[in-house]
Amino acid sequence: MNIAIIGSGLTGSLAAISLANAGCRVDLYERLSDEELIDRDRTYAITHSSRKILERIGVWSHLVSNLVPFQYLNVIDYELNKKFQFLINDLSLSDQKYCAVGWIAEHKKIMFSILKFISDIDHINKIPTSVIPNTNNYELIIAADGSGSATKKKLKTPSFNFNYDQMCITAKVLLRGAKSNEAFEILNSQGPFAVLPLGGDLFQIICSQSLENATNKMNLSKSLFLDYLATLLPYGVQPDTIIDKPNSFPINFVFNYSFYSGKYIYLGETAHKFHPVGGQGLNLCWRDVDCLTKLISVPIFKKNHRIIPFLYSLSRLVDVLLISIFTDSLVRYSRSNISIFKLPRTFVFFVLKKYGFIRKFILNIMTNGL
Numbered sequence: 001m002n003i004a005i006i007g008s009g010l011t012g013s014l015a016a017i018s019l020a021n022a023g024c025r026v027d028l029y030e031r032l033s034d035e036e037l038i039d040r041d042r043t044y045a046i047t048h049s050s051r052k053i054l055e056r057i058g059v060w061s062h063l064v065s066n067l068v069p070f071q072y073l074n075v076i077d078y079e080l081n082k083k084f085q086f087l088i089n090d091l092s093l094s095d096q097k098y099c100a101v102g103w104i105a106e107h108k109k110i111m112f113s114i115l116k117f118i119s120d121i122d123h124i125n126k127i128p129t130s131v132i133p134n135t136n137n138y139e140l141i142i143a144a145d146g147s148g149s150a151t152k153k154k155l156k157t158p159s160f161n162f163n164y165d166q167m168c169i170t171a172k173v174l175l176r177g178a179k180s181n182e183a184f185e186i187l188n189s190q191g192p193f194a195v196l197p198l199g200g201d202l203f204q205i206i207c208s209q210s211l212e213n214a215t216n217k218m219n220l221s222k223s224l225f226l227d228y229l230a231t232l233l234p235y236g237v238q239p240d241t242i243i244d245k246p247n248s249f250p251i252n253f254v255f256n257y258s259f260y261s262g263k264y265i266y267l268g269e270t271a272h273k274f275h276p277v278g279g280q281g282l283n284l285c286w287r288d289v290d291c292l293t294k295l296i297s298v299p300i301f302k303k304n305h306r307i308i309p310f311l312y313s314l315s316r317l318v319d320v321l322l323i324s325i326f327t328d329s330l331v332r333y334s335r336s337n338i339s340i341f342k343l344p345r346t347f348v349f350f351v352l353k354k355y356g357f358i359r360k361f362i363l364n365i366m367t368n369g370l
């Protein structure tokens with residue numbers, strides 16, 4: 001089968017590898033050079049669903065040395081002054097043997113490894129252009145050109161979208177008092193705040209703030225920004241030094257009403273974009289890739305490829321919808337500091353702390369999807 005993929009970000013690149021493995025001939029269209037693709041300052045949480053996909057297509061062993069595993073995920077509610085932990089024991093038995101609740105990946109390292117992997121595959125033809133390909137040459141065209149997708153605009157595919165009145169601030173910081181194998185998800189009234197281990201004392205801070213607050217914080221000097229971080233970090237954890245300048249980006253929500261249009265299939269952020277708080281974004285994009293690969297690998301669908309876009313769209317609906325609701329609820333939960341919500345919040349924390357089977361259920365959905 002001849003397939004065009006528009007966009008060679010982490011979704012498009014993984015789709016190229018996965019579909020080439022499934023026997024397709026892939027033309028991979030990208031407007032940026034490899035250096036530009038690599039040079040992004042982002043950090044991702046990698047779940048067990050991504051680990052399984054990467055293992056199936058033979059990429060995991062090339063990436064794992066670049067990933068930082070964590071064994072503790074501390075969830076802290078500042079308004080309630082309560083905390084519980086997700087531990088390795090909360091994973092399913094088959095996931096427990098990897099000795100990690102999840103992994104943290106720096107964009108530069110994984111993009112570099114994935115592009116290197118692509119360069120060794122004969123079935124993938126990289127085409128450096130921003131021109132949308134001629135549809136007649138391909139059985140399927142995959143749009144993985146990101147949230148501002150020109151393909152989606154050209155095809156006038158409608159989506160449900162809104163802007164959060166929040167910005168995300170990211171920074172790399174040296175911390176004292178945090179273990180190198182623990183991550184934090186902190187719920188406070190400004191918005192959720194994640195602290196992700198990058199090895200040794202180095203941590204990535206991902207902090208959502210109101211637009212006004214974020215603008216103020218971005219204008220602070222490094223030392224005042226550190227003072228501000230000290231007020232946000234959990235008790236006993238102190239910021240030492242900021243590495244690089246903090247970055248910020250606006251947060252919006254996008255959900256396509258359909259994940260296909262004719263022979264075009266929308267993958268990754270072209271189809272859905274959520275708040276980064278749940279650490280689900282990239283994992284969900286890669287589950288799109290996995291779902292499409294499984295459909296394309298079925299011999300009867302290979303012969304009747306016209307049905308694949310519809311089946312793909314249908315198959316992805318539940319996972320994407322539920323994860324979008326989960327992520328959005330987490331943001332609203334974090335910011336709902338009015339006293340009427342105090343009782344349900346206390347109940348949620350009590351249940352998650354006390355009942356292991358509920359923690360297992362939640363962690364399993366967060367790490368393996370639906």
Ligand SMILES: Cc1cc2nc3c(=O)[nH]c(=O)nc-3n(C[C@H](O)[C@H](O)[C@H](O)COP(=O)(O)OP(=O)(O)OC[C@H]3O[C@@H](n4cnc5c(N)ncnc54)[C@H](O)[C@@H]3O)c2cc1C
Pocket residue numbers: 006007008009010011012029030031032037041042043044045129130131132144145146147149150151170206249267268269270276279281282285
């Ligand atoms: C500023 C910013 C910071 C982020 N930080 C984080 C973070 O810290 N943690 C996290 O989990 N997630 C983060 N995200 C989200 C994360 O980057 C996405 O989930 C992930 O990159 C999705 O990958 P993608 O391949 O679907 O889209 P993209 O990474 O956007 O890739 C799309 C690709 O398509 C190419 N393209 C576009 N149009 C064309 C065209 N016409 N022809 C050819 N190529 C084209 C683009 O050049 C790009 O390479 C961030 C997003 C942004 C915008």
